[in-house]
Amino acid sequence: MSGRLSSTTLWAKSAKKGHIDPLSGRELGDLTVLLYFAEKSSEECRKFTELLKSFHQETLRAKGFPVEVVFVSSDPNVETMLDHFVNVQGKWLTIKYDDVARRDLAKELGIQSLPSLVVIDKAGKQVVDSKECIQTVELVVQKKKNCDSTIKEWCKKATGWDLKEKPLDVVTSQEEFASRLLHQMNPNRVRKELDMSPEAEQKRLAALYKEQSDKLNPPARKPNPNASQSKPKTELRVESPEKILNDLGPRRQKREKLSPEEEQKRLAEFYAKQQEQIQQLSQGFKFSSPLYYKQYPTNQFDIVVNASNGLGIELGWTDKSDERVVISGFRELENGSWGPLESTGLVIIGDQIVRINDVPIAGLNMDQIGELIMKNRSRTKIRFQRKLGAAVGTKLS
Structure with a gap:
């Protein structure tokens, strides 16, 4: 986002027809900004505005480019500018008429x-x-x-981000979903044993044998020349191999004495037990993939879900200084199932909602936000912003 615009006041078209809502320039985040200079009385401006509206909706929005158009009015007065913005311009933003940036940017x-x-x-x-x-x-x-490469180059010049497609980190089955949860709950056991091939397991055992051998045959300690001569010397007590193995516990002692055939059998039993746990977990979690998911390098991401039975989310406001709308919690739907956003595993508490069905929600109240969702419940598109430093799309990995 331009630092020049971060302190400006922007206007956005309200969900209520014919109205506008103010929002801070900070809401542009890391979006690439296209400044559009035009006036209502110009015939050339009116013709190009129609082209720009198609470009904005069918290319920038449809393909999910992190680009926003900001209209800079050259109209003679605020009344003309408002009529121009509300009735002629597209679904983008404008700079408030009496903001100093509107007067100075052209120069x-x-x-x-x-x-x-x-x-x-x-x-x-x-x-x-x-x-x-x-x-x-x-x-x-x-x-x-097709000028997608040109638009990506614009974004790279404006923000420094190289808009290469990122691999989607979306789980595709209940089993994979449960497997990731199992990794999250018990990472040491699963990552070191469940994902280990028999060959890797043999290497691990060889390293373990060496470690135990080093413990049983420790190197002799060198005398400390700085130690006081009057201090009585303590004898080094080396425990017997039997005592060390006993201290490691009967399970470890038994395991180290397994033959390769017995070890293979133990691994097979272990894998079978893990698969059983995964199956049990997958039955308890009601996972479903989103209808659409796209991730941007600005820590924003789009998700499209079917909200016919509701979204199953609770919304809250941040502090009054910026009043962002964030996910404050999840709840089950009336039919007892998880909400479509929670069940994707991609949305977490604290994620900010930026747009709903391609309409910026800055300045809207909860009733207006609800109206936006109701417009297309079978295919609700929501853009989220996650705090910098938090990974997007990798909650369960």
Whole structure:
């Protein structure tokens, strides 16, 4: 996000038709920003706005690019600007009319004509000029060209992120889901034994034998030249092999005396027992994959689920200074099953909700958020923001 915009006040179209809601420029997070300079009285601006609306919805939103358009009005007064933004512009953001950034950005970026569309970086400097941006929009919308690589290059120039597709870390079966939970509950046993091949197990045993041999035959201690001569010397007591093995416990003692054939049999029994545990766990957890999942390098991710029976989540607000909407808890649905978000294993308590069905929720109340969800319950799309430092998509690994 441009540092120039972080302190600005933005306006977003409200869920209530004809209304706008204010939000902080900080809500842009690490999104790549496309500044769109236009005015209502210009015929060229009106034509290009229609192209940009198609580009915004059918390319940027449909393909999940972390890009947001911010409209910078050149209209003569606030009334004209509001009518222009609400009734003509697309489903993006605008800078508040009396904000100093709206007045100064055109001069700072050297905007000479309208319409103009530029990409800015985190410092607020232009990294892609208007000619290239407008040509790209026209190629995509009018000539149906695929310009995904160009848009990814914009993002790289603006944020430093290289938008390469990341492998989805989504479990695909109840057994895999339970297996991951088993790893999480007892990592030492499972990772060292369940995932160990017979050959690796033999190597581990050889290393264990060596370790025990070193304990039974410790190297002689060298005398300390700085030790006081008057201090009585203590004799080194080396325990017998039998006593050391007894101290290790009967299970370890018995295990070390196993023959290779007996060891193979023990491993087979161990694997069978682990599989039985996994089957028992999988019956207790009601796992389901999301309809769609995409992860962005900005610690944001999109999830699409079927919310026909509800989402099974509890929402809360952060402190009053920023008032972000976050997941505060999960609850079972009326039919006793897990909610569709919880059952993916990809959403955790504390995740912030940024958008619902491609509409920014900043400034909305809970009733308005509920209305957004109700618009498309069979395919509800939610964009989450996770705190920096917390891994996205790897909760159960």
